[in-house]
Amino acid sequence: MGWIGETVDSIRSIQIRQLLTQAVSLGMIVTSALIIWKALMCITGSESPVVVVLSGSMEPGFKRGDILFLHMSKDPIRAGEIVVFNIDGREIPIVHRVIKVHERQDTGEVDVLTKGDNNYGDDRLLYAHGQLWLQRHHIMGRAVGFLPYVGWVTIIMTEKPVIKYILIGALGLLVITSKD
């Protein structure tokens, strides 16, 4: 009880000026995270520069919980590249490998077919009904880098929101009660 009492006292004893400083430092943390994310978006040219692998369709190369760094340049898409794409009507983007490319002579538009390394067949069953090919606008980026396990943090937080709130609460309390 003593610890809780002290904490409550320390919250009460906060002056306006101290409160403001803490609000500013908390704001700084949030904005700098946002700045880093937006800067990464500018550098990589992809709308989500980092993705977490959610399925086992690319095993044993990519397992659930690994993270991938994406890059989206003007370079044309070629067979063998691992791309992240969005299907109309599906919320979650898919990470699979390109196995067929047809690039138009006149317009330069591409038709792309993908497949997961661990899947038996190609992805036509995953595409929207009647869709045979992916176009450029479906593709969010190509994977250039890989880091294992780190994505488990976000998977756990999205699947068990309680842990997320406990973590945020604990961090918030830490910021409020720290005296420096």
Added chain:
Amino acid sequence: MHTFGYRANALLTLGVTILALMCAMASFSDNFNLPSPSAQVQVLNVNWFQKQRNGNDEVSLTLNISADLQSAFTWNTKQVFVFLAAEYETTQNALNQISLWDAIIPSKEHAKFSIHTTNKYRLTDQGSNLRGKEFNLTLHWHVMPKTGKMFADNIVMTGYHLPEDYR
């Protein structure tokens, strides 16, 4: 200043920093490896060659693929993904790339292989341009690391001339 929280925080920060640094160094060390793989492919037979009901040409081939990709492996390599692609140009398309066969090589011991196979994925054209078509066979490999940057490269091999008639 020296509470449990501060010490735990410092320890965690140091641990994460060292891990990140080690990952970066492992990935960077891959740059010193200059792989020099070799590969050969032979088209042994045209099993069938027809026009599908939707008007696209389709070919089935029997292939003999042999390659030595041992030099692509480093200590930071998890696996190498290897595939054989047919590449050709048509009046409609500036580039057609069709994967015919692929495999995952899990370790250096399996990186020298010779395989006799038919094409795993359909070799179909967008249209009917395959009669008498000359195409390149290219062996691509994609090095997937334990951590860090991925590498890819390819060898363009001798091409193949498809027959003038369906069979």
